[in-house]
Amino acid sequence: MKNNNEVHKAFLLGISRQLMWGYVAIAIFMIGSGLEQAFLSKQLIEMGFLANQAAFIFTIYGVAVAISAWLSAILAELFGAKKIMVFGTITWLVFQIGFILFGIIPENYLMIVLMYGLRGFSFPLFVYAFISLITQTTPMKQLPGAMGGFWFAYSLGLGVFGSYLPSFTIPKVGYIGTLWLAVLFVGLGGLISVFGLKNVRTFDHCQIEEESKExxxxxxxxxxxxxxxxxxxxxxxxxxxxxxxxxxxxxxxxxxxxxxxxxxxxxxxxxxxxxxxxxxxxxxxxxxxxxxxxxxxxxxxxxxxxxxxxxxxxxxxxxxxxxxxxxxxxxxxxxxxxxxxxxxxxxxxxxxxxxxxxxxxxxxxxxxxxxxxxxxxxxxxxxxxxxxxxxxxxxxxxxxxxxxxxxxxxx
Known part of the structure; x- marks a missing residue:
């Protein structure tokens, strides 16, 4: 049984030290994943699309996010949270590149809807699968602190850097250059998660007693x-x-x-x-x-x-x-x-x-x-x-x- 000193070494402010690189990955991933939110609607209007067309794009994106958020925990249980995070990273990168090359640059509305919607399906696979990993690696009494760390990292990436960074990049590299910059952040976040979480171990209390067949x-x-x-x-x-x-x-x-x-x-x-x-x-x-x-x-x-x-x-x-x-x-x-x-x-x-x-x-x-x-x-x-x-x-x-x-x- 671990003594208090060992527990203190394993957890800092209630956050598992073995997951620390995962929190870093979440923050960096969310910088990229939310980078366009501050300007995409304005960009679409400037491209000549109507306000209701822009609203429809965000609606499809949101529906995809909700469905994927629901599926992410199930898939993490079936295939492992770390594998789903990798899959989420790869698909996000593929659909972001498609969004830029086949949607934004040629100003193809249908491809914008399709690719942005599919990208919306990808990001919860990374983010919410990490929540599943937290529940699988953190003792019950430490969960609030661990979840607090998650939302800190998530909000830091999306709400702070993801919101303010475009104000600096758009004057320098434009809208499309900023969208490409998002690829770099998400790719970096994904790589950090792969190498930083490879030795993560789970706790028994989070294991399913009898694997569900449905x-x-x-x-x-x-x-x-x-x-x-x-x-x-x-x-x-x-x-x-x-x-x-x-x-x-x-x-x-x-x-x-x-x-x-x-x-x-x-x-x-x-x-x-x-x-x-x-x-x-x-x-x-x-x-x-x-x-x-x-x-x-x-x-x-x-x-x-x-x-x-x-x-x-x-x-x-x-x-x-x-x-x-x-x-x-x-x-x-x-x-x-x-x-x-x-x-x-x-x-x-x-x-x-x-x-x-x-x-x-x-x-x-x-x-x-x-x-x-x-x-x-x-x-x-x-x-x-x-x-x-x-x-x-x-x-x-x-x-x-x-x-x-x-x-x-x-x-």
């Missing part, structure tokens, strides 16, 4: 056989609703004549939110190692987000374009959003003998969150004014708190 069926029926997994999926889907919805609604509200922020100030507010969120992904992971996981999600995540949603409206409504005050609100928003970090570990704890099926639902809920967020935002804004929208979003998070209340893992 993994695809089990990944659906688990929703009915284990009702808490269904509740956890609702919470996971609610997780990112405001992050996806407020990025649409709040620029319109905050930069209106009634409030008075500039677009540059809005971008600073939202950028600060992501910086705080990245830091708190690690912090909440460590906190959850010492508190009941579902309580962290319930109170700091769901209730915290309900409060942040309301403050995002009423602070500027009452005090006007006070940038310092909004920085405080954005910091609360980012910290509360990160408090959902333990939900990934909760899925595993609720079905330790069916981690593949449980994580497939976790990944599907995460993939669907973007669509639900955009859809809910569109419906709510069409029915209510901004105040009605923010109170509705706060209410949804309180529903999430009720669901999270019942997510304690049974002994």
């Amino acid at each position: 993994p695809f069926k089990d990944s659906i029926t688990i929703l009915f056989r284990k009702p808490k997994i269904f509740l956890a999926a609702i919470v996971k889907m609610i997780n990112q609703l405001a992050a996806n919805g407020y990025v649409i609604a709040m620029p319109l509200f905050l930069t209106s004549h009634k409030i008075g922020f500039t677009m540059s100030e809005w971008l600073q507010i939202w950028g600060l939110m992501y910086l705080v969120n990245i830091a708190f992904n690690l912090i909440w992971g460590m906190v959850a190692n010492h508190l009941p996981w579902h309580r962290v999600v319930e109170w700091f995540g769901c209730v915290g987000m309900a409060l942040a949603c309301v403050l995002f409206y009423y602070v500027p409504y009452l005090y006007g374009p006070n940038l310092i005050a909004m920085f405080g609100v954005a910091a609360l928003f980012g910290a509360a959003l990160a408090a959902f970090t333990p939900i990934s570990a909760i899925f595993v704890a609720l079905a330790p003998e069916e981690t593949g099926a449980a994580m497939s639902i976790h990944n599907l809920a995460g993939g669907l969150s973007q669509f639900v967020g955009y859809g809910v935002t569109g419906v709510l804004l069409s029915l209510f004014d901004t105040a009605g929208f923010v109170w509705s979003m706060a209410g949804i998070y309180l529903i999430g708190a009720v669901c999270a209340h019942f997510l304690a893992a049974e002994d």
Whole structure:
């Protein structure tokens, strides 16, 4: 049995040291995978495509992401997480090259839709397969910290470097040159994962007691056989609703004549939110190692987000374009959003003998969150004014708190 010193050497801040290169790979991979998100819609419009055509491209991409996210955990159980990560890297590179050569350069709309959609199917195979590897290599008590490390790396690559890097590369090498640069980042991330994770060993608690002969069926029926997994999926889907919805609604509200922020100030507010969120992904992971996981999600995540949603409206409504005050609100928003970090570990704890099926639902809920967020935002804004929208979003998070209340893992 390992003594405390050996455990400390194996884990740093709850993160397995044998997976450290995997976290580096995720960050670098996501720089490349998200590099075009800041400019692709503008590029498509400048190429002469209509706004609804650009929206359709992103819709197909999102559908592919959701399906692949669901499949990734199942495939990782069947063939091994590291093999699926390699497959995800190779297919991403193939479809990105096809996207550039056969879609973007000749401005062929059908090939853009096809290749970008297939590329959307590829990236979850790498990213979500690594989540499966985390569950297979990390003791149960260390899972929140390990998942916090994952979301830190993911957000650092996608939300920080992936968002800001194009502002430097586009003036130098243009849109197409930046798309080629993404190939380099993803290829490097894939190589790091291959060599950095080759000696990774798994823990017994994550092994399936009896190999399922119907993994695809089990990944659906688990929703009915284990009702808490269904509740956890609702919470996971609610997780990112405001992050996806407020990025649409709040620029319109905050930069209106009634409030008075500039677009540059809005971008600073939202950028600060992501910086705080990245830091708190690690912090909440460590906190959850010492508190009941579902309580962290319930109170700091769901209730915290309900409060942040309301403050995002009423602070500027009452005090006007006070940038310092909004920085405080954005910091609360980012910290509360990160408090959902333990939900990934909760899925595993609720079905330790069916981690593949449980994580497939976790990944599907995460993939669907973007669509639900955009859809809910569109419906709510069409029915209510901004105040009605923010109170509705706060209410949804309180529903999430009720669901999270019942997510304690049974002994």
